[in-house]
Structures are given as structure tokens and as C-alpha cells.
Amino acid sequence: MKVPKIQCVCGFGCGSSLMLRMAIDDILKKHDLEADTFCGDVGTCLSNPCDVIFISRELAERIVDRADVPVRIIENFMDSSEVEEKVLEYMNSLN
Amino acid sequence: MEELVRTDNIASQVEVFDWKDAIRKAGQILIDTGDIKEAYIEDMIESVNTLGPYMVIAKGFALAHAAPCEAVLHNAVSLINLKNGVDFGSRNDPVNVVMCLACTDRQSHMEKIQKIAMRLMEEGTIERLAECKTDKELYEVFNKIKENE
Numbered sequence: 001m002k003v004p005k006i007q008c009v010c011g012f013g014c015g016s017s018l019m020l021r022m023a024i025d026d027i028l029k030k031h032d033l034e035a036d037t038f039c040g041d042v043g044t045c046l047s048n049p050c051d052v053i054f055i056s057r058e059l060a061e062r063i064v065d066r067a068d069v070p071v072r073i074i075e076n077f078m079d080s081s082e083v084e085e086k087v088l089e090y091m092n093s094l095n
Numbered sequence: 096m097e098e099l100v101r102t103d104n105i106a107s108q109v110e111v112f113d114w115k116d117a118i119r120k121a122g123q124i125l126i127d128t129g130d131i132k133e134a135y136i137e138d139m140i141e142s143v144n145t146l147g148p149y150m151v152i153a154k155g156f157a158l159a160h161a162a163p164c165e166a167v168l169h170n171a172v173s174l175i176n177l178k179n180g181v182d183f184g185s186r187n188d189p190v191n192v193v194m195c196l197a198c199t200d201r202q203s204h205m206e207k208i209q210k211i212a213m214r215l216m217e218e219g220t221i222e223r224l225a226e227c228k229t230d231k232e233l234y235e236v237f238n239k240i241k242e243n244e
Binding site for chain 2: 010011012013014015016018019020022023026039041042056057058059062075076077078079080
């Protein structure tokens with residue numbers, strides 16, 4: 001199976017998105033799942049090739065209507081159980 | 096133990112009157128330490144004005160930051176907790192802990208942020224940071240000095 005590319009998005013692609021990426025990487029590792037994660041900013045994220053976008057609710061509103069890939073909303077980037085649930089749900093949807 | 100945030104970059108029980116003031120007070124620390132210029136504070140506030148309160152990335156916690164720019168002289172972080180929480184207009188309000196993050200580029204700070212993220216993800220960290228009464232306590236909780244006590 002192709003390794004999914006997960007894009008984590010915030011305003012600039014270097015602050016909170018990086019925090020989210022760390023949280024997602026942590027969950028992937030914990031469950032022995034393979035995915036490529038990278039950060040993007042809300043202005044350009046739709047032109048970056050990826051299979052799914054993880055993003056905060058406020059920023060999701062700006063892209064959700066134009067996105068060609070699934071957009072998954074994370075309310076609390078530092079809540080491991082929320083990140084875990086949403087990452088696993090996405091990964092399971094690929095099977 | 097690795098020091099994630101230096102003593103000089105921490106302030107506890109800071110009094111602020113709104114979210115902008117909270118960002119200004121967290122940012123002022125980095126002006127005082129010579130890591131950023133005033134313009135970066137305005138960038139952070141403008142980011143919330145244009146993009147919304149997405150920086151409130153966890154319950155009670157705001158990660159104030161803006162894009163890397165010339166107003167950032169060195170990679171740096173500051174951490175404050177607030178005497179009284181303020182609303183950013185987020186579902187994670189009220190915010191009691193504000194971290195200001197300044198980066199000179201998109202890459203060089205990754206390792207540090209990773210460690211900070213791991214700390215923040217540990218259950219109860221943000222609540223404990225919110226309760227600290229002194230700078231010393233805030234420093235110790237964040238850098239986890241009393242880990243095994």
C-alpha cells in the first residue's frame with residue numbers, strides 16, 4: 001500500500017503546525033503505522049500534493065470548500081487522545 | 096534535564112487586560128532578551144486578526160507566533176502564565192498560558208519545538224503551568240526539574 005502523505009497546516013507552516021506534526025508522528029509511531037508528515041501554511045497548502053490535511057477549526061473554514069483531499073479538524077493539538085482518534089480513523093479509512 | 100525555556104524568558108502571574116496585551120507581554124520578554132524586534136509582536140497580533148484564534152492550540156494555551164522574518168534576530172521562546180485568563184475568541188478559551196515562539200527560518204528550530212510539543216502533550220502539563228505562582232515554579236514545571244519528587 002502507498003504510504004499516505006499527511007499535511008499539517010497552520011498560519012505559516014512552522015509553529016503550531018509543527019506541534020501538530022509532532023503529535024501525529026507520536027501516534028503513528030505508537031501504533032507502528034507508516035505515513036509521511038509535513039507542515040504547510042494555510043495560504044499555499046492546497047497546492048502541496050498530499051492525501052489528507054490536518055488543521056485547526058478556524059483555519060479549516062478557509063480551505064475546506066476548495067480542498068481536493070479530505071480535511072480533518074483537530075480542536076486541541078496537544079490532546080493526544082483526540083489526535084490519536086482522528087489519525088487512526090483516517091488511517092483505517094484507507095484500508 | 097534539558098532547559099527548554101531559560102529563566103530570563105519566563106514570567107508568572109502576569110496581569111493583562113486582553114489577548115493582545117497577553118501577546119505583547121509574552122513578546123516583550125523576547126525584546127528584552129534581544130531576540131526579536133517590536134515589529135514581530137505586531138505581526139503576531141496581526142496574524143490573529145487576519146487568521147483567527149487558531150493559535151489557541153490547546154485548552155487554555157496559546158502559541159503566539161508569526162512567520163519567520165527580519166524582526167526575529169534569534170530563535171527563541173518565552174513562556175508566561177496569566178493572573179487572570181483572557182479570551183481569544185477560541186473554543187479553547189480562556190487562555191491562561193501563553194508561549195511566544197520566534198523563528199529565524201522554518202527549519203533550524205525543529206528539534207526544540209519537538210521537545211516542547213512532547214512536554215505540552217504530557218497530560219496535565221498545561222493545567223500545572225497555569226497554576227504556577229512564581230517564576231521559579233513555572234521554570235521548574237516547564238523544564239521538569241522536579242520530575243521524580
